[in-house]
Amino acid sequence: MKTLTNIFLTLLMVGFMQSCIVSEKPNIDFFQNSQYDFKGAQFASINVPMVLAKSYIKKALREEGESEETINLVKKASKIKVLTVTNGSSKMLSDYEQFLNNNHYEEWATIKHDGDNINIRVKQDGEIIKNMLITVGSNKNEMVFVDVKGNFTANDISKMINTVSDK
Template sequence: MKTLTNIFLIVLTIGMLQSCIVSEKPNIDFFANSKQDFKGAKFMSVNVPMFLAKSYIKKALREEGESEETIKLVKKASKIKVLTVTNGNSDLLNNYAQYLSDNHYEEWATIKHDGDNINIRVKQDGDVIENMLLTVDSKNKELVFVDVKGNFTPDDISKMINSVSYK
């Protein structure tokens, strides 16, 4: 959770830079292209330019004492989208989970920490994982969705999950 929280905070900080695109419209496909009524949910999305973000994220992770596996994973990322949702509900999460399942995303881990649930799903082609989706469901009805594109191996993801799980 600490790693994901740090990444989210760094991405949000970098989002304040002019080169980032911050919007109240969803930037993740399921929400952007859905015809569903999200019943009062409010969206805030950030598209992060990786050429700016990588050095800041790696520095912050090192300062926080994160594992080298997590830092190596950041190096392999090519694009990160962050979407926060306030006033989200369980129907929204269930529909999102079904959408991911229908689009061949595999659930790799669910990590519980201080009442928050972090779900990690990946889409892979052979031994290459091209897309990783993180969902953070907090106990106060706030949701965070992180879409990470890159060129990862299953071993990269497993090491990251293990480094986060045992802290």
């Protein structure tokens, strides 16, 4: 019985760790479209297992002096996907924004910070925000896309945006 339990725990841990592996295949819907010509763009994607990551993320945010609003937002997240793109283009970003518009994502904020443009879009189900997409684009054709799933309120997102805007 103990051997069976150890095997189960080992398989469970391997499953968690496997989702931490960085992949060169995109993990965000628009970029998974095989018919789109990405013209030499290179991808690196990470699926963050929230069971393992929440405590580390909250600790790092506290060490960096982030507000409790931001830390509470992490508590409500159920899944995070990160995608980095190098050699991207402004056309690709424009097409991505059109894809989001077509899929009912609302633009909530655009913040300029140290030469980077940070765009926050959300998809609501009634009063609850089920999905938040954060896009960070720089002038160097490098982009970062963060797809956060969870159960957020408009107030949660507004507090986080205000905290980032104040800095």
